[in-house]
Amino acid sequence: MLARRTKSNLCRGWQIALLVFWSVSALRAAEADATPGHGTNIFSPASTPAKSIFDLSVFVLAITGIIFLVVFGLLLYSVVRFRGRAADGGREPAQVYGSMQIELAWTIIPILIVVVLFLATARVIHAVQDAPEPAGALDVIAIGHQYWWEFRYPKLGIVTANELHIPVSDHDHPTPTFLQLLSVDTDHSFWVPELAGKTDLIPNHPNRLWMDPQRTGIFLGQCAQYCGVQHAKMLLRVSVDGPEDFASWVHAQQKPAAEDAGAIAGRRVFERNACMNCHAVGGTSADGRFGPDLTHLMSRATIAAGAAENTHDNLRLWIQNPSAIKPGSLMPAMKLSDADLDAVVNYMETLH
Amino acid sequence: MSSNVIPVPVGQTEARPWVDELHQWLTTVDHKRLGILYIASALLFLMIGGVEALIIRIQLMHSHNNFVSPEVFNRMFTMHGTTMIFFVAMPVLFGFANYLVPLMIGARDMAFPRLNAFSFWLSFLGGLLLYFSFLGGSGLYGAGNAPDVGWWSYAPLGARAFSPGHSSDYWTLALLVSGFGSIGTAINIIATILCLRCPGMKLNRMPLLVWMNLVMAGMVLLAITPLSAAQIMLLIDRYLGGHFFDTQAGGSAVLWMHFFWIFGHPEVYILIIPCFAFMSEIIPVFSRKPIFGYPVMVAATVCIAFVSMSVWAHHMFTIGMNSYANSFFTLTTMAVGVPTGIKIFNWIGTIWGGRIQFKTAMLFSIGFLFQFLIAGLTGIMMAASPFDWQLSLSYFVVAHFHYVIVGGILFALFGAFYYWYPKMTGRMLGERLGKWHFWLFLIGFHLTFDVMHIPGILGMPRRIYTYESGRGWDTLNFIISIGAFIQALAILVFVANLVISYFKGARAGNDPWDAWTLEWSISSPPPAYNFATVPTVASRRPLWDLKHPEDPDSRYE
Numbered sequence: 046m047l048a049r050r051t052k053s054n055l056c057r058g059w060q061i062a063l064l065v066f067w068s069v070s071a072l073r074a075a076e077a078d079a080t081p082g083h084g085t086n087i088f089s090p091a092s093t094p095a096k097s098i099f100d101l102s103v104f105v106l107a108i109t110g111i112i113f114l115v116v117f118g119l120l121l122y123s124v125v126r127f128r129g130r131a132a133d134g135g136r137e138p139a140q141v142y143g144s145m146q147i148e149l150a151w152t153i154i155p156i157l158i159v160v161v162l163f164l165a166t167a168r169v170i171h172a173v174q175d176a177p178e179p180a181g182a183l184d185v186i187a188i189g190h191q192y193w194w195e196f197r198y199p200k201l202g203i204v205t206a207n208e209l210h211i212p213v214s215d216h217d218h219p220t221p222t223f224l225q226l227l228s229v230d231t232d233h234s235f236w237v238p239e240l241a242g243k244t245d246l247i248p249n250h251p252n253r254l255w256m257d258p259q260r261t262g263i264f265l266g267q268c269a270q271y272c273g274v275q276h277a278k279m280l281l282r283v284s285v286d287g288p289e290d291f292a293s294w295v296h297a298q299q300k301p302a303a304e305d306a307g308a309i310a311g312r313r314v315f316e317r318n319a320c321m322n323c324h325a326v327g328g329t330s331a332d333g334r335f336g337p338d339l340t341h342l343m344s345r346a347t348i349a350a351g352a353a354e355n356t357h358d359n360l361r362l363w364i365q366n367p368s369a370i371k372p373g374s375l376m377p378a379m380k381l382s383d384a385d386l387d388a389v390v391n392y393m394e395t396l397h
Numbered sequence: 398m399s400s401n402v403i404p405v406p407v408g409q410t411e412a413r414p415w416v417d418e419l420h421q422w423l424t425t426v427d428h429k430r431l432g433i434l435y436i437a438s439a440l441l442f443l444m445i446g447g448v449e450a451l452i453i454r455i456q457l458m459h460s461h462n463n464f465v466s467p468e469v470f471n472r473m474f475t476m477h478g479t480t481m482i483f484f485v486a487m488p489v490l491f492g493f494a495n496y497l498v499p500l501m502i503g504a505r506d507m508a509f510p511r512l513n514a515f516s517f518w519l520s521f522l523g524g525l526l527l528y529f530s531f532l533g534g535s536g537l538y539g540a541g542n543a544p545d546v547g548w549w550s551y552a553p554l555g556a557r558a559f560s561p562g563h564s565s566d567y568w569t570l571a572l573l574v575s576g577f578g579s580i581g582t583a584i585n586i587i588a589t590i591l592c593l594r595c596p597g598m599k600l601n602r603m604p605l606l607v608w609m610n611l612v613m614a615g616m617v618l619l620a621i622t623p624l625s626a627a628q629i630m631l632l633i634d635r636y637l638g639g640h641f642f643d644t645q646a647g648g649s650a651v652l653w654m655h656f657f658w659i660f661g662h663p664e665v666y667i668l669i670i671p672c673f674a675f676m677s678e679i680i681p682v683f684s685r686k687p688i689f690g691y692p693v694m695v696a697a698t699v700c701i702a703f704v705s706m707s708v709w710a711h712h713m714f715t716i717g718m719n720s721y722a723n724s725f726f727t728l729t730t731m732a733v734g735v736p737t738g739i740k741i742f743n744w745i746g747t748i749w750g751g752r753i754q755f756k757t758a759m760l761f762s763i764g765f766l767f768q769f770l771i772a773g774l775t776g777i778m779m780a781a782s783p784f785d786w787q788l789s790l791s792y793f794v795v796a797h798f799h800y801v802i803v804g805g806i807l808f809a810l811f812g813a814f815y816y817w818y819p820k821m822t823g824r825m826l827g828e829r830l831g832k833w834h835f836w837l838f839l840i841g842f843h844l845t846f847d848v849m850h851i852p853g854i855l856g857m858p859r860r861i862y863t864y865e866s867g868r869g870w871d872t873l874n875f876i877i878s879i880g881a882f883i884q885a886l887a888i889l890v891f892v893a894n895l896v897i898s899y900f901k902g903a904r905a906g907n908d909p910w911d912a913w914t915l916e917w918s919i920s921s922p923p924p925a926y927n928f929a930t931v932p933t934v935a936s937r938r939p940l941w942d943l944k945h946p947e948d949p950d951s952r953y954e
Contacts, residue, residue: 142691
């Protein structure tokens, strides 16, 4: 009997040791896996809304951590202290039915904690959600499609896809970006963890999201609301540019598509086939809206909503057989001849 | 007491041919047999849902894995969620309620035995209908497939435009049919508890298990009905040209979310309250003390039921509700933590000063307490809606609700299995294999679900069939998958234990745990009529009074 008891205590000790070990080693493993600078960690915020959320989460973690330690300690103590002993000789312990004073104590204290947590939370809800849009803000309309993102800059006359460019914002000259979130088909969710919490894109239900990144760089994210077969490969890239870089990006995007005499054959293939039913190329007769705008395709680092890098081979594979990269994508396999395929890829590569 | 037995005439005790036996099981209206049928069908679906979980975990073991296609993966997580909630958790809890409630209140059966059988067969056939979708999903054109719209089937993904064929109709019909079964059982439980209590069993003398099942049944009536209504509206959309959720014709996707979650959140409490009930019976017996603060436990349960009816939109913090709505649901969600906390404190109060016997049932109960504490605290984190804007729809949420459902509900259920198996079969459920089961499952559980919080914090959304490397998710997902296999191994040990103990377990006798509620006063397994003479009780622990005539509870209540 005694030996057994010691064993189960020992096991519980083991359990705790293992728990600590797991959490530490798991965090280590995660650090080793991550590519530096391209994180999606909610605990390294780079803009005001994400920072407000981070501050709140530290507060909530601290309070829940204290509750955890106290209750866990109490529970552990009572399980160890009040284990049955051989010396008890089968006698029953004192039969205690309850105590109103104790019940009141452990009702009122949690209520007070809830009040504090609620007030702290309500403040952040208001600060993030009800923030007014300043005059210098950039407006972007983000439209969710099965399985890609359309970005429209109504005041700048730019339409692009999957890779959002926004200016960096600093405290003295804030240039936040305000996104209007729409969807043309199913529900999606815009989530770039280091810039802001997620907000859903729901058909018939426009939403708003804002961010004011404090540092430049590429920020990754992806669709967070299950939207169909290829929900997993609906990735997001946000490029936060310095003021000059952003201005030159805008300038380049506002131009119509580059005309290259060498690519005229490819352009013919593009316009003769179904490509132009879904895709637009600015300044040409292609004005489809079902798929991403290709006017400045070469300015983007990825294709297929981040599923592949924008290289010659990937582009060719994507046009020939989209399922090889993204099975379930709504882009059809175009079944072009090799000559037509080469021509159209050649044309795509002139769209800087 | 009614420990006496009605003598069975010689000749009736001979073994019947198996066809007769099968016929008896299929046509039974006995609450004990129906309880066991509920539990057995839930175990069957647990195996199936478990295999689906393993397929999900193999696929996610490393980035860009090609074990299954995205279509199959999406079907797997849809079927896994739907199966585990509707065809494992609810039936197994209804099974225990069916079996135990009449025994604990000194009744000879449920109030409506035929409704009881009807409800069980509706629920079970609902499950079969769901799985028939693998064969008949696409109707006449195509090889058939299962629903792939997620277990909450958000509009407009469930509309005909995005879910053609019949796969999601099987989902709708399965939930509708089994939902009617649930409503029938809920009515039955309420009627039984209110009308069939034995003499002396006033409401404030009912065992806590009975109280909590009464509250659970009331919640089923309030929660399943909007779900059924929504399913009918979805069918109207899909087949009769309705536009409730058809966003292309001006319908509302958000309306579906409200309908679903006003069912979906109370559902969590429908599942956890019966588990609170198991804890409130098992912990006192193995601590050798009465439950601490009986009236407060009852009040806290009723309070949870009321508050949990107004927390549903905390599943919708990311859909763009205004700041007042977000604040309201933050407050109600945090508030529901107060009565839940009171319960944990009362269980600690019960253990305090007791003499704990570490039987397997008690080990699972202690596991429940530790894990439910953590699950509750991560729940508080997500109740803080801005924090939820980051955590929602990520693997953090998946870890949180599995902490509730596996770490809480399943652990409590295993405790209940080890505690009441002797009553149901007349044999003890093996302690040695039980310890193996407990430790293996505990290690597997923590390996999987402790680690699973971290990829969520690192930005990994749920329901993705594959992921990019370089986000820090690879190693974590590998560890999570290893844990899943350890849990599967533990479940196999459990099933082996169930089978072996049925044939070779030690004889249980009437009262193997020296317990205090009425079911332990009769033979194991109980006779069909339960009590030869209807018992009379004078306190909350009738068997304590019987065993300690010098110091009965009735003196203090």
